[in-house]
Amino acid sequence: MPQTITRGIKAMLDEANATIETLTTADAIALHQSGASDVVIVDIRDPREIERDGKIPGSFSCTRGMLEFWIDPQSPYAKPIFQDDKKFVFYCAGGLRSALAAKTAQDMGLQPVAHIEGGFAAWRDAGGPVEAWVPKKK
Ligand SMILES: O=S(=O)([O-])[S-]
Numbered sequence: 001m002p003q004t005i006t007r008g009i010k011a012m013l014d015e016a017n018a019t020i021e022t023l024t025t026a027d028a029i030a031l032h033q034s035g036a037s038d039v040v041i042v043d044i045r046d047p048r049e050i051e052r053d054g055k056i057p058g059s060f061s062c063t064r065g066m067l068e069f070w071i072d073p074q075s076p077y078a079k080p081i082f083q084d085d086k087k088f089v090f091y092c093a094g095g096l097r098s099a100l101a102a103k104t105a106q107d108m109g110l111q112p113v114a115h116i117e118g119g120f121a122a123w124r125d126a127g128g129p130v131e132a133w134v135p136k137k138k
Pocket of ligand 1 (some may be wrong): 094
């Protein structure tokens with residue numbers, strides 16, 4: 001018998017988008033250009049996407065797979081950056097995964113959070129600055 005998926009991505013995205021802040025690309029670029037020190041831009045794309053396409057300069061990379069484990073201070077994988085009193089702005093390639101990630105983060109108590117509409121593709125198309133991936137020196 002085939003699986004019956006009772007809650008699909010449309011419902012999940014609708015719910016996420018109804019409860020999280022969505023930044024337009026223009027607003028996100030302006031926020032980035034302001035250099036606000038109380039904002040962390042979180043890149044939730046996979047490493048291969050970052051390697052291929054580059055990233056928003058200064059963004060913090062947290063793959064979606066590690067999201068909950070890096071946010072929760074009780075987790076052995078907790079990252080101190082998620083304890084900072086800052087605004088966390090998530091982005092992915094196209095704005096879908098980041099909506100779900102921001103919703104999850106918000107549900108966990110992280111706040112304020114937002115995500116960038118259209119993701120990195122929209123950012124790049126709008127002329128937002130892009131930093132090329134540089135391999136780590138060994
Ligand atoms: O999640 S996605 O919008 O990058 S395909």
